[in-house]
Amino acid sequence: MDTQKRSGLKPYIGTKVILAEKMSNSEFREKFRANQTHDLETEYCPGYHVQYSNPDGSKYDSWSPVHVFEMSYREISEEELHWMGIRIPSQDNTQGPGPCSGEIRK
Numbered sequence: 719m720d721t722q723k724r725s726g727l728k729p730y731i732g733t734k735v736i737l738a739e740k741m742s743n744s745e746f747r748e749k750f751r752a753n754q755t756h757d758l759e760t761e762y763c764p765g766y767h768v769q770y771s772n773p774d775g776s777k778y779d780s781w782s783p784v785h786v787f788e789m790s791y792r793e794i795s796e797e798e799l800h801w802m803g804i805r806i807p808s809q810d811n812t813q814g815p816g817p818c819s820g821e822i823r824k
Contacts, residue, residue: 736770737806738782739768741766746767
C-alpha cells in the first residue's frame, strides 16, 4: 500500500453487470475459438463463459477459470435486477477479441 500512496495510485473497486454460464475451457474454445491454440494444462478446467458489454453496445465473449470468476462475481437475484432496473438482453453469442487465457479481460 505504501507504493500506491507514493505513486499517487488509489485503490478502486469496479462493478459491472455481465452475463455468464458455467463452461469448461475446452467447451468455450469449441464454441467460440475453434481455431485457437490452447494450453493443455487448462483444457478441461471448470470455469465460466463470460459475455461483456462494451460502452458502444457491442459485446465480446471470454472465459474465466472458476476460482477467478467466483472471487469476482456473484449471481444477481431477480429482485436485485428489478430494483436496479436492469433488463437482461437476449442471448447473443458474438465472438470477440482476445485469447482464451483464463484471465478476465475487461
